[in-house]
Amino acid sequence: MDLTFTEPETAFRDELRAWLADNHPGEEPAGEDAEAYQWRRDFQRRLAEGGWAAVHWPVEYGGRGATLTQSAIFFEELARAKAPLPANVLGLLLAGPTIMAYGTEEQKDRFLAPIVTAEEIWCQGFSEPEAGSDLASLKTRAVKDGEDWVVTGQKVWTSGAQYSKWCMLVARSDTEAPKHKGLTYFLMDMEQEAVQVRPLRQITGEDEFNELFIEEARIPEQNVLGGVGNGWKVALTTLMNERAGLAFFLQVRLRQVLDEVFAEADGRGLLEDPVIADRLGDLHLKAEVLRLTAYRGLTAIERYGQPGPEGSLTKWMWSETNQQLTQFAADVLGTQALTAGDRWSYELLRARGNTIEGGTTEILKNIVAERVLGLPKAR
Numbered sequence: 210m211d212l213t214f215t216e217p218e219t220a221f222r223d224e225l226r227a228w229l230a231d232n233h234p235g236e237e238p239a240g241e242d243a244e245a246y247q248w249r250r251d252f253q254r255r256l257a258e259g260g261w262a263a264v265h266w267p268v269e270y271g272g273r274g275a276t277l278t279q280s281a282i283f284f285e286e287l288a289r290a291k292a293p294l295p296a297n298v299l300g301l302l303l304a305g306p307t308i309m310a311y312g313t314e315e316q317k318d319r320f321l322a323p324i325v326t327a328e329e330i331w332c333q334g335f336s337e338p339e340a341g342s343d344l345a346s347l348k349t350r351a352v353k354d355g356e357d358w359v360v361t362g363q364k365v366w367t368s369g370a371q372y373s374k375w376c377m378l379v380a381r382s383d384t385e386a387p388k389h390k391g392l393t394y395f396l397m398d399m400e401q402e403a404v405q406v407r408p409l410r411q412i413t414g415e416d417e418f419n420e421l422f423i424e425e426a427r428i429p430e431q432n433v434l435g436g437v438g439n440g441w442k443v444a445l446t447t448l449m450n451e452r453a454g455l456a457f458f459l460q461v462r463l464r465q466v467l468d469e470v471f472a473e474a475d476g477r478g479l480l481e482d483p484v485i486a487d488r489l490g491d492l493h494l495k496a497e498v499l500r501l502t503a504y505r506g507l508t509a510i511e512r513y514g515q516p517g518p519e520g521s522l523t524k525w526m527w528s529e530t531n532q533q534l535t536q537f538a539a540d541v542l543g544t545q546a547l548t549a550g551d552r553w554s555y556e557l558l559r560a561r562g563n564t565i566e567g568g569t570t571e572i573l574k575n576i577v578a579e580r581v582l583g584l585p586k587a588r
């Protein structure tokens with residue numbers, strides 16, 4: 210693992226830093242969620258105009274053809290500048306790369322460009338009330354009717370569905386086949402009467418995710434991605450991209466929050482308190498290990514061409530450390546951190562979902578146990 214940047218990498222970072230300094234979107238607007246979302250969407254448009262929205266995509270699809278290290282630099286710099294993630298993050302990190310891997314030329318022509326400009330937002334319709342960790346047991350049905358597929362079922366926890374034009378939808382197209390083999394991956398148009406989006410209010414007070422009620426939605430055959438019956442394979446590509454993309458953004462954000470809590474503790478004269486000092490030291494150590502493990506994951510992809518188990522390890526470590534950090538912040542700040550609407554109460558409450566979203570900690574531990582340590586399978 211070599212942690213020094215090459216000359217082109219340093220040039221890339223400096224160019225991006227200068228661009229972000231000139232084009233920073235400013236503070237997130239307070240108030241309605243929809244307003245904040247529009248602010249992120251406008252910021253993505255600006256990123257796209259500057260050629261920065263999809264740095265890791267090939268140039269032919271509107272990207273910058275960045276290397277993995279440059280892509281990591283992009284997310285690090287975004288976090289360092291305290292700029293938001295682009296609004297269409299699921300389109301850029303999940304839908305786009307999956308369409309590039311499995312899409313026909315027509316699908317690439319139709320779907321990729323509006324992802325980059327945030328003209329068409331994407332959501333991920335995988336989880337169902339009885340299928341989360343065990344995704345392959347999902348029940349949403351797809352039945353062929355002429356040139357269309359007719360889809361009926363329910364999805365849940367669908368982040369950003371209320372803003373989305375398209376959904377990455379996995380449904381059961383063959384009830385006779387073994388459960389992993391009867392699935393198909395569809396690109397579903399959300400703008401139809403048959404798709405109802407109902408927001409779910411989270412502990413933070415935001416409606417970040419939704420329930421989707423799908424009652425005979427129609428999806429044309431040309432919106433099947435990767436072939437009928439191949440849904441499991443295509444979905445795994447989406448899930449692999451989910452863990453690989455954000456590690457650098459998240460580890461820099463964690464470091465920033467830790468620095469802020471350090472300053473708060475210092476301002477309150479708490480650094481001499483051995484218990485506080487001990488917890489700060491522990492969090493500092495974990496933030497540093499996280500940074501180095503994110504780079505180790507990058508080295509593995511560069512060397513072997515695919516993400517190693519580090520993706521599961523960093524997600525597990527980051528989510529637990531972020532929960533410890535936000536709890537620690539509440540201990541340092543006292544009752545202020547428990548006031549509704551306070552930034553620190555938001556951080557504390559939002560962190561609860563970290564160990565669930567994008568794969569629960571228990572599932573990640575199973576992956577590390579089986580694939581890294583070679584322990585016997587849990588089931």
Ligand SMILES: Cc1cc2nc3c(=O)[nH]c(=O)nc-3n(C[C@H](O)[C@H](O)[C@H](O)COP(=O)(O)OP(=O)(O)OC[C@H]3O[C@@H](n4cnc5c(N)ncnc54)[C@H](O)[C@@H]3O)c2cc1C
Binds near residue numbers: 563
């Ligand atoms: C903020 C947030 C955003 C999300 N956004 C989306 C989205 O946009 N699209 C989408 O499709 N989904 C989304 N999800 C859903 C997320 O992927 C699921 O919640 C997650 O996969 C877990 O599934 P589940 O909730 O059904 O829990 P379950 O799978 O029912 O798990 C319940 C509990 O059992 C444990 N468990 C389950 N299986 C095992 C096992 N084999 N070994 C050990 N323990 C096990 C789990 O760890 C968990 O503690 C989001 C979730 C959150 C919190």
